[in-house]
Amino acid sequence: MAALHAAKQSLRKEIKRRVAALSDAEKRRQSLSVSQKLLRHHKYESCRRIAVFLSMDDEVCTEEIIKDVFKRGKSCFIPRYESNSNHMDMLKLNSLQDMQTLPLTAWSIRQPSEEDSSREEALATGGLDLILMPGLGFDRSGRRLGRGKGFYDTYLERCIRHPRGKPYTIGLAFKEQLCQDIPVDNKDVLIDEVLFDDNE
8 A cells, every 4th residue: 555655656746747847838739639629529519517627737728628618508517625635526617707706725726615505516416427537647548646635536436326327537638647557546436538639
């Protein structure tokens, strides 16, 4: 267990170093390429209820995706992380304007405040069709390296117990976040697919 933890920590450092070396222009270019791939994806086109992460500087930018979700009239859900645990809910985002008014967390991520009880939680209502997954690293077998808090693994376990079952999961990655082999344990939930810019 300690060896696995050390391997993950070492890989996190390496990936952070690779992503930090990317220029803003290159991150924008790859983000646009990945976003366009997603917008043409049959799972995206057919989904009605989608969970999207609000991206940080070292993640594929999801802004164009969120704009498209509202343009197509899909229901958009975003994460609310609880800072003192690994609990996360996916709460309804009502519009692009709504997103701009959300408070910033200590991680500089916009999310509904803990006092905000008015929003629909995805699993309390109709579940989700698709979850877009952030991560520090991914491999082609669906293994994902998160930031170590376990928010998404814990949420996917809740999804699996929901009557609708586990939604389709797609990781969004810079090429520099792809790894040969991500070390995992039995608490790490595999994702269905990873999209990245491969100049196809």
